[in-house]
Amino acid sequence: MNRDCSGVLEEIADTIDSRHGADPSKSYVAQLFSKAPDGMLKKIGEEASEVIMAAKDVANGSGDKSHLVYEVADLWFHSMVALSCYGLRPEDVVAELARREGVSGLVEKASRKAR
Numbered sequence: 001m002n003r004d005c006s007g008v009l010e011e012i013a014d015t016i017d018s019r020h021g022a023d024p025s026k027s028y029v030a031q032l033f034s035k036a037p038d039g040m041l042k043k044i045g046e047e048a049s050e051v052i053m054a055a056k057d058v059a060n061g062s063g064d065k066s067h068l069v070y071e072v073a074d075l076w077f078h079s080m081v082a083l084s085c086y087g088l089r090p091e092d093v094v095a096e097l098a099r100r101e102g103v104s105g106l107v108e109k110a111s112r113k114a115r
């Protein structure tokens with residue numbers, strides 16, 4: 001398997017998928033699954049807040065970009081755990097992004113109002 005962006009995401013998703021039914025005392029992912037839905041989803045809210053705080057720190061010059069990358073990685077990881085919990089994969093998200101590719105958000109939003 002290649003180690004490009006999609007390859008890394010797919011490999012991590014395989015590992016996450018393999019944790020269904022695993023021992024929560026031996027796997028953080030299994031621990032999150034055992035707390036689903038509320039405990040697992042709460043982590044996504046926390047990680048999203050941490051992304052916002054890290055981005056604000058970069059914006060006001062008090063934080064470094066590597067910390068923002070670190071927090072976004074946490075958010076992506078916890079979102080991938082939630083996807084796996086419901087039988088979904090990063091490939092599903094990438095397919096949705098590909099479907100949207102080239103369609104301006106402004107145009108798409110205007111078409112929603114016309115519906």
Ligand SMILES: N=c1c2ncn([C@@H]3O[C@H](COP(=O)(O)OP(=O)(O)OP(=O)(O)O)[C@@H](O)[C@H]3O)c2ncn1[C@@H]1O[C@H](COP(=O)(O)O)[C@@H](O)[C@H]1O
Nearest residue numbers: 012015016019026027028029030043046047073074077078
């Ligand atoms: N990518 C990750 C990954 N990113 C973040 N984390 C964990 O996510 C947790 C988030 O920590 P926080 O700092 O946000 O929370 P905390 O305050 O320390 O802890 P809480 O008080 O919130 O419980 C930490 O325990 C991190 O180690 C991850 N844990 C696992 N993975 C991947 O998942 C795979 C399987 O992990 P296990 O199931 O644990 O084997 C690993 O091989 C990795 O590839």
